[in-house]
Amino acid sequence: FPSYVAFTKNGERLLGEPARRQAVTNPEGTVTGFKRKMGTDYKYKIYGKEYAPQELSAALLQKIKNDCEAYLGEPVKKAVITVPAYFNDNQRTATKDAGAIAGWDVVRIINEPTSASLAYGIDKTGQEQKILVFDFGGGTLDVTVMDFGSGVFEVKSTSGDTNLGGTDMDSTIVDYVADEFKSENGIDLRNDKMAIQRLREACEKAKIELSTTVTTEINLPYITADASGPKHLTMTFSRAKLEELVTPIVERCREPAEQALGDAKIEPKDIDKIIFVGGPTRMPVVKKFVEDIIGKKVEHGVDPMECVAMGAAIQAGVLAGEVKDLLLLDVIPLSLGVETLGSVSTKLIERNTTIPTKRSQIFSTAADFQTSVTIHVLQGERPMATDNTTLGMFNLVGIPPAPRGLPQIEVTFDIDANGIMNVSAK
Template sequence: MATAALLRSIRRREVASTPFSPFKYLSSNGKTSSNASYLVQNWKRAFSSKPAGNDVIGIDLGTTNSCVAVMEGKNPKVIENAEGARTTPSVVAFNPKGELLVGTPAKRQAVTNPTNTLFGTKRLIGRKFDDPQTQKEMKMVPYKIVRAPNGDAWVEANGQQYSPSQVGAFVLTKMKETAEAYLGKSVKKAVVTVPAYFNDAQRQATKDAGRIAGLDVERIINEPTAAALSYGMTNKEGLIAVFDLGGGTFDVSVLEISNGVFEVKATNGDTFLGGEDFDNALLDFLVNEFKTSEGIDLAKDRLALQRLREAAEKAKIELSSTSQTEINLPFITADASGAKHFNITLTRSRFETLVNHLIERTRDPCKNCLKDAGISAKEVDEVLLVGGMTRVPKVQNVVAEIFGKTPSKGVNPDEAVAMGAALQGGILRGDVKELLLLDVTPLSLGIETLGGVFTRLIGRNTTIPTKKSQKMVRDAELHAQKDKERKDLIDTKNTADTTIYSIEKSLGEYREKIPSEVAKEIEDAVADLRSALSGDDLNEIKAKIDAANKAVSKIGEHMSGGGSAPGGGSQGGSDQTPEADYEEVKK
């Protein structure tokens, strides 16, 4: 009995400490609800027999696919998911029963359930609803993108609203469970990668996603940097350029690898350029072709459009290795004359023409990155290709043109980033001591100063961590006295301006009532004060202000009738203070 009571007590404490509702979302009526499936999942986890682990896993949270790796000794290993694949589609869906599907199962049912299947949400993370890129994305996806109470871009599925961080958390949870199944113990710590050109809001939103998934995100690192880590672990050295064109984002970084030190020289990119855009370009072409031949606009049919989208993605992949492919979709739609079929042969040259403008957009970031790094393309020893889109032959040709050399295929474009993240996890744990990473901040950091002006404190491509802020505090302390003197001078000059304005106004009003020599004395005092204002002698300005005030006080003396007496005293030697003229102003 005592043992049973003890077990019940322990279980009550475990359940009480379980985060029952880390996922919060808004229902259609605006009320906050909890995710029931996640509640059950966490409840089960409270009674899990898995021992707590100290591993730091590496996760590549991609736009289209995600990957997880873990350190085995001093080498990273990519872990296969429950379906046996080494990468997992970053797709989340809710079936008609309200069940949550993540990864391959979610992607399989997208054709029949397009409005409740969420993909590519990484491009929305940390973005506002009114952002032009968000508005552009709304026209490209079958699910709803809605405005959140704080103005952010959220998505809607199955009648509920989710933030992109929550959707990312579903994928991260899948990655976490994949790692736990392989390791046989619970995982709490992770290194998560993000596009190098993500801003601070997007990075924080990614950390939020990890926190929601039950992970302590030890470090957020840039995807090109992670890829370079996995490449350089074999003691390779030199100047390396990483060209990372993934499913939704594009980054390019220049690194110097020497004696195990990975120093990022510069980074650049475009957070809205990737495989999704290539798919959309091909999708638009297919829709227009069918509209021309059959007179039916498939863009208005969500089911047909989703079938076309999947066909476009498959065709894009096939054209990386073949010169042409056939897209054959029977019963794509129907009209009064009967069922319609879609059949078209697509050549690689035609595909390259359709996406050429997207590929050309990678040139400027590469040139800017080289410029910021202070090197020429000839000085780059090797160019690494990362991301699935770098398998497109036209992309490889453009990279060769930009850098003047054939790009290397020494890393797996789908797995290199996750492996690099796992390596960084090993560095943080102390398992890997031969490597040191010196990353940079991709965007300038600053503060808002008077007038809403952005004042830059830390320039882009500054090696982090940096001590700029601490240095500014010390500088402020060193120059505190100078700052005070400067403030006193400005305040005194403002007082002088006010004094001149007041004196000139009084002189203009009473000039006819005072002797000319008094008016002349006042004008001279004002002129002297103006002259002193042109300089920065604080004491002189103060002296001239006093002199001007003394001169103008004679107006009052003469107006009170005491102007003829020496020293401004009253006539007859009376001790009574003369009363000044006044007029009552009715309010």
């Protein structure tokens, strides 16, 4: 079920595969990749109307809900929705909102790598295992280290990049092919929306084919035309060339992988199992990269494209009381704190803290007879407030006038099992 939403000029809405199929003929009305924009103020402008990312996500979730109900023949009201582990609070809240717009009661937001590990049902020998989940999807990367033993899945650390994925590979391949075509024909296909959409689809298809073969053809007749007549794009594309092009993108996975291992305080040799999630992990270059870092072969047996959804179903079973003897202990991916004097970011909860959790800290005023303070809530690891993500701001008023440093202001962060936070101050 591809994450495509399309609107036709006459107002019809298409979702999933039908939307993808007409992307070539309707590039202006077709949107994909909006998961990366979740939790931002970004608006998609389509035929004079504006759409927020959560509206587009909600359209897909509604389609899934309708398909599900049609298949089961009964209403389905509750959902467990998975998100990249590295999603921040804004992105998680936006995802939950999208579920609500679609008509779901979202009972849990669960991290994709954690969900995938449930699907692999790590063998029931009872012995403790250290698992590395490498989740490399179309738009995002998550690397998670977890312990499993006696029915308890405990996440030790998570790291990632919410702007790194298979679509970056596609863009690199598209640029390479477009440059080759331009040098031969003097025409830049990137200036033609319909041509570039055809090329993007062909490049994505070639990338997938090269996971199982060493050469493939990119063949696009009548891709464009000039005064001399129509032009055709025909090119032999090899796995070696693909790997040369995408190696810088794959190399960007190294830092998150090393950070996840470092935060979990373990060496690569301590990992017992590697689990792959996401389409790009089928590529030999990605497989070799991860196996070289860890020094172990990848675990197979569950489709990397399906394991996240399967794991979410298991978690739904746990929440419904149908699956027993299974406990999931997840963590927050990024530290949480507030801005203090001098634009400094003061952490209240460190990254990789197990959730749910609650933490309070006492602060005071910075000026004499101050009667209000602004609580600026931040997420991220940087020492300065401006370099982190703002989750929100609110004013605490009614502080009795007193010399600075005397009033006691208690700020409390309360994070639920979805990784979504409530902040209060008194």
